[in-house]
Amino acid sequence: MQCGKKFTRKGNLTKHTLIHSGVRKYECSECRKKFATKTDLTRHALTHSGVRNYECLECGRKFTQKGHLTKHILRHSSNRNYECLECRKKFTTKTDFTKHILTHSGVRNYECLECGKKFTQKDHLTKHTLTHRGVRNHECLECGKKCITKSDLTKHTLTHSGVRNFECEECGKKFFTIGALDRHAFRHTGLWEFKCDVCGKCFKTKSKIARHMKVHF
Structure with missing residues (x-):
């Protein structure tokens, strides 16, 4: 067993084990991203189609897959049961929590061959x-700004709507996206999340550590 995940059907287990094999035979002709199964490729292809049939009734954001909508809805919930013991950041799903703790491990197994x-x-x-x-194929019809991914464009267009649905419980400040709220809320903890791998200096925001890194190169 690679990860201990359990399934009710053998067919689902067989498909899952392909993830651990590293074999990704199905390539998206649009962006060249590769997948282990044809089903995953089919789901992914919907992101390029522009069709988003699943809409969040809370904020109006739309999704190509029902599973993505379900996960998104949890973000509107105040129930964040998964707390990181390292930085006290909280998450609504175990998946997001698991991904987050990797940032503290220092393990970075995915390397860009370009840089x-x-x-x-x-x-x-x-x-x-x-x-x-x-x-940058995704252009904002409001201001002409171009984005690399459709998700980046979606986040950007929210800035034109004027709607800020995500409010900080600590100070009442409101934000367009849950990600922006999470980054802001972290500042209230008094902790320093971003550490420079070169000199060890820590920063509260990603933009500040990015500016700092320039002194090393």
Whole structure:
């Protein structure tokens, strides 16, 4: 057993084990991302179609898959049962929590072959590699700004809506996205989340450590 995950049907287990094999035979013709199963490729292809049939009644955000909507709805809930003992950040799902704790481990197994930058998650690497292609196909109809991914465009368009559905319980400040709220809320903890791998200096925000890293190169 690779990860201990259990299934009720043997067929589902067989498909799951392909993830551990590293074999990804099915490639998206749109963005070249590869998948272990044809089903995963089919689901992914929907992200390029522009069809988003699953809408969140809370904030209006739309999704291509019902599972993504279900996970998103949890973010509107105040129930964040998974807390990181390292930085006290809380999560609504175990999956998000598991991904987060990798950031504290220092283990970055996914390396960009173009520039050598390493990541804790494969999807972060995939998104990063798009920056080397220089292709920004997703344009905001409101201001003309172009984004690398459709998800980035979706987040950007929220800034034009004026709707800020995510409020900080500590100070009442409101944000367009849950990610922005999470980053802000961390500042109230008094902790320093971003550590420089070169000199060990810590920073509260990603933008500040990015500026700092320039002194080393």
